[in-house]
Amino acid sequence: MGIKNKIMTSLVSLILVLILIAGCSSNGNSTATNSTSKNEPVTITYSSGKDSTPATQKLIEAFEQKYPNIKVKVQELPNSTDDQHNSYVTALSAGDSSIDVLAMDIIWTPEFAAANWLLPLDDKFTQEMRDKFLPGPVEAVTYDGHIWAVPRFTDAGVLYYRKDIISTPPKTWEELIQMAKDNVGKGGTKYGIVFQGNQYEGLVCDALEVIGSNGGNVLEGDKVTINTPQTVAGLQYLLDLTKIAPPGVTTYQEEDARNVFQQGEAIFMRNWPYAWSLVNGDDSPIKDKVGIAPIPKGKDSQAGTPALGGTLA
Template sequence: TITYSTGKDSTPATQKLVEAFEKKYPNIKVKVQELPNSTDDQHNSYVTALSAGDSSIDVLAMDIIWTPEFAAANWLLPLDDKFTKEMRDKFLPGPVEAVTYNGHVWAVPRFTDAGVLYYRKDIIDTPPKTWDELIQMAKENVGKGGTKYGIVFQGNQYEGLVCDALELIGSNGGSVLEGDKVTIDTPQAVAGLQYLIDLVKIAPPGVTTYQEEDARNVFQQGEAIFMRNWPYAWSLVNGDDSPVKGKVGIAPIPRGKDGEVGTPVLGGWNLGINKYSKHPEEAWKFIEFVTSEEGQKVTALEGGNLPTIKSLYQDKEVLAKNPYWADFYDVFITAKPRPVSPFYPQMSDSMQINFHKALTGEITAQQAIQNIAKDLNDIIKNEGKK
């Protein structure tokens, strides 16, 4: 018996995967251990168990941003000889980059997620290619089709704001970290953050308190022309009870004037093996099955999760169930992970605070970027000594 630890699944996908796996490997039984709903609570329960050397979990489902942290803490088995280059080449590049730390591969990407731009296709014919175009279109068209605002996004002080801000910084040619070198203190990054501050002016007054669902609700009520959100919102804004059903298009994140391409921020989940597991070989068979084309197809059809294997975006059954996924492929191919660092949680705290202060006008974009650069350098210097 192996134990698979994962967040609560409200769809039948996990159950179907386990059944299919046990049929294929009748001598291995899988026990599913459900974690709390909030990702912060999930993270804390892993840290408590793994720092005590707990061997009761074999396979861990991890948020994309935890993998380097767990690898650096020595809680994961390296998978270089199992998740081979030949296998990795079948996957989207962003998710593979996110499981690679310090020259080794520590997990296999199970499903992916990336920021997308939603727009009202009954108002806008062609979606904007640049942020300047978006702001212009929003100003010219607000009021049409019952709209009150140009855009909604995630402006609350939490991880979602970091994702939104990093998309604007990245799509304007900026970056945060390259290896262990802090690279955020550039004019491109400042100008990228300034775009986000400018979006506040065409957004609802409460946008600096919004998370994903707040943004979706305003957009779904027909009050905004554009929305930055994740793919999950698509089936909801097109639900039978949605006032904007049939009026919504999706497009890649626009680019800034100093950028070459819009860079959506990558989300998603990975599967890894607990270093203390007593059944590493069986655990690998389970991961290999769940992340294979066959396994990811089950997750795509039953759980609505976007695959990390490129070929499934051309799969007839998958596209019959989710025709709009063909459009998402172009978004995911340019998606970039957040800084791949074991100290990401501390870095995110600094970014959340400073990005939010810039949005609410307490500090300028320049000050926010300088504060973050200083904090990140301190974090790398101090944490590296521990």
């Protein structure tokens, strides 16, 4: 974790300094640049979704320690990436220049760059720097031959399970469903699984995982393949999971699922890696009772297919 924290600190420092050098906003607001040139204190606004971990605050503290005359004001947005996207689009399309640095979902780069809401970072985020990152995230910040952001972290869907109840995690969706039915009630549990069932990006990720893990797909080139037997059977797994989930799972986002799982009420949880430190925190009722495993596979596939994503800034 020490190396990871150092890398993350460097990234946020780089991101914030790059924006200051570039002029602070795509609307030409150069207040920060002018102020720093006079060695006067300056405040910049960093807009991001709510961070349930202390990571963002620690990174900002490290940045402010390194650059003492720059203060970072955090503009906290809702947890839902859909809501974050709508907030950015509304503000930026209206010419709002109050945001200096923004955290973006990995899929927004082309849209935001094409709208001239981002500044190109080709000469700031150099090729030597890019070579230290995974190829996928670097590709995600590239659009129309230019670099528009810096990868902050990479995500992949994972399966959490109660290792005090389940000794070996399931390899298939069928195994997971059967294990859930056989063990609900043990260790204080009420439900088999919790996941992101609300109608937003999180549900799209979950649906793509069950589809892909059963050998299905949504698109093949320019052809829609949502009606193949593999895809239909994959989506059936998602319907089957709702039968062993809480009645309100269709309203759940990431934190809703985590809270139910962390209170010891579910045997399994589909979520992102961020939840690991929280479900194992000192105040967690299930501390040291949690295991983590790959997304299960379907009967028509050889392996599970976790949704890949991440955040840029």
